[in-house]
Amino acid sequence: EVVLTQSPGTLSLSPGERATLSCRASQSISSSYLAWYQQKLGQAPRFLMFGASSRATGIPVRFSGSGSGTDFTLTISTLEPEDFAVYYCQYYGDSLWTFGQGTKVEIK
Amino acid sequence: QVQLVESGGGVAQAGRSLRLSCAASGFTFSRYGTHWVRQAPGKGLEWVAVIWNDGSNRYYGDSVKGRFTVSKDDSKNTVFLQMDSLRADDTAVYYCARGAGNWHAVLDFWGQGTLVTVSS
Numbered sequence: 001e002v003v004l005t006q007s008p009g010t011l012s013l014s015p016g017e018r019a020t021l022s023c024r025a026s027q028s029i030s031s032s033y034l035a036w037y038q039q040k041l042g043q044a045p046r047f048l049m050f051g052a053s054s055r056a057t058g059i060p061v062r063f064s065g066s067g068s069g070t071d072f073t074l075t076i077s078t079l080e081p082e083d084f085a086v087y088y089c090q091y092y093g094d095s096l097w098t099f100g101q102g103t104k105v106e107i108k
Numbered sequence: 109q110v111q112l113v114e115s116g117g118g119v120a121q122a123g124r125s126l127r128l129s130c131a132a133s134g135f136t137f138s139r140y141g142t143h144w145v146r147q148a149p150g151k152g153l154e155w156v157a158v159i160w161n162d163g164s165n166r167y168y169g170d171s172v173k174g175r176f177t178v179s180k181d182d183s184k185n186t187v188f189l190q191m192d193s194l195r196a197d198d199t200a201v202y203y204c205a206r207g208a209g210n211w212h213a214v215l216d217f218w219g220q221g222t223l224v225t226v227s228s
Contacts, residue, residue: 035214037153044203044218045145045153056216088153092213095167097143097155 002026004089004100012108019076021103023089028069033092036065036074039102040085048087049074079105110134110217112204117222120194128189128222130204138162141207142187143215144178146200146224154200158207159187172198194226 003026013019023034031052037045047056049065052072062077076083084107089100116128130142144156157168157178166178177190187204201223205215 033211033213037215039153044220045205045215046218047214047216050209050214086152090153090155090215092211095165096169097158097213097215099145099153099155102152 001096002029002091002093002098004091004098006087006089006100006103008103009101010104010106012106013079014108015079015081017079019079019083019105021074021076021087021105023067023072023074023100025070025072025091029091029093031068031072034065034067034072035090035092037088037090038083038085039088045088076105081107110206112206112217112219114202114204114219114222117202117224119225119227122194122196122226122228124194125190125192126194126224128191128202128204128224130187130189130219132185132187132206135206137185138182141212142178142180143205143207143212144176144187144189145203145205145215145218146198147203147221148197148200151200156202157189158212160212161207191224194224196226196228198224199226200224 007022034052036049039045053065086102111133143158159178175193180187201221203221205218208216
């Protein structure tokens with residue numbers, strides 16, 4: 001069973017800065033089934049990225065994804081006030097859906 | 109627009125049962141799978157179960173296997189999560205989400221969730 005480990009646990013940044021979030025898999029996985037979600041406090045998660053690097057409909061271009069094998073990254077090029085939230089990576093494989101534990105992006 | 113609305117949450121005693129519903133609208137229900145994902149207070153997301161669009165496959169997370177059952181009623185565009193033998197650690201907000209893509213691999217739209225509290 002694949003385990004996803006996200007780092008750091010918390011990222012303290014200022015609006016306008018660049019955010020780099022990591023998602024590491026316990027074994028090599030297909031990037032086709034790696035997705036990212038954003039969750040703001042008190043809200044349901046929002047689908048951001050699929051296939052590791054493709055933005056979902058309506059997601060701003062400042063969000064980008066990359067990676068392969070065991071290491072994946074979500075980058076927010078220039079943080080906007082509405083981007084401060086918790087971000088989760090998620091993988092599908094062998095009839096199991098797995099989430100990472102999340103990275104909180106907070107205002108410094 | 110795509111809408112998923114959960115209901116049925118509440119307080120239940122440990123060992124008892126609860127049934128959640130997820131009513132879908134705004135899309136062709138028969139083309140998409142439906143997932144259940146939960147979030148314990150202050151914790152991260154935990155995948156619970158999925159049912160295929162045609163009901164042919166159902167999969168469960170290890171922590172609920174044998175206790176929870178997912179089903180659907182296509183005539184009502186509704187998916188259900190029957191939760192039996194509830195435990196205190198089942199306390200969480202339960203979200204339903206639409207499964208999209210190959211193998212319903214991604215969860216592209218989510219409901220607002222319903223809170224389940226299990227008292228011991």
